[in-house]
Amino acid sequence: MKLNWFARKGIIYWPVSVIGWVILVLAGAYAVYTFIDIDSRSHSGSDTLISFVFNLLLIGLVYTIIGYFTERRVD
């Protein structure tokens, strides 16, 4: 089954369908949620940023894995 949800430009997967955009928006919303959650528990700005960047990279990794398997390919 071909899922043409994303198109790759360099190392970034851009959505090319409604489902792709929904996934991108969900990833962004989850990133904002983790930032607010981490910020409420951390003791300093650097503490927040260090933990948040870890989470942001993990969210980016999961998003990229989804994009990798649902990429639009020209046969």
Add this chain to the structure above:
Amino acid sequence: MKDKDEFLKQMENLQVPDINPHDHPQLVKMAIMNAGRSAALGVWLIMVPCYFLFCVFMYYYFHANISWFEAMFRLVVSLDNNKYIDFLAPIILIVLPIIAIIINALAITHVGYQRLGPDHGKVSEFIITVKIKPLNILLILISLVIIGLFIGFAMTESISIKN
């Protein structure tokens, strides 16, 4: 009759392509995975461990009386305190670079098996070809360095705990 003679004359004057018999055995060496896609995913796979190592470096750099090992140890402990990534630490730091190595290696290598001609008896060749794709090779090397660092850290930690 005249047409037939002309046709025969044309056939006799046809240019025959010059074939070099040594070029004939060449084959298309297809890799298992696409190099561009593997490089894109590989970059994301090693980004997290690279960021961790960057944090270790910064911690080491800004704390004068601390060793590299201690800096790494403290950051691993701080990872355990983060509820989102505590159980992910070994996966992030070891498994992701291994996956990056595998997908990039599959994208640049071609493995073939070939029987040699009758002059060589029953001898066969196992041929491994590596395509020179700088980004894929760089990602493999960075992943190997990351894995080496974490294995070294784990061994040092194990030895120091025993002592």
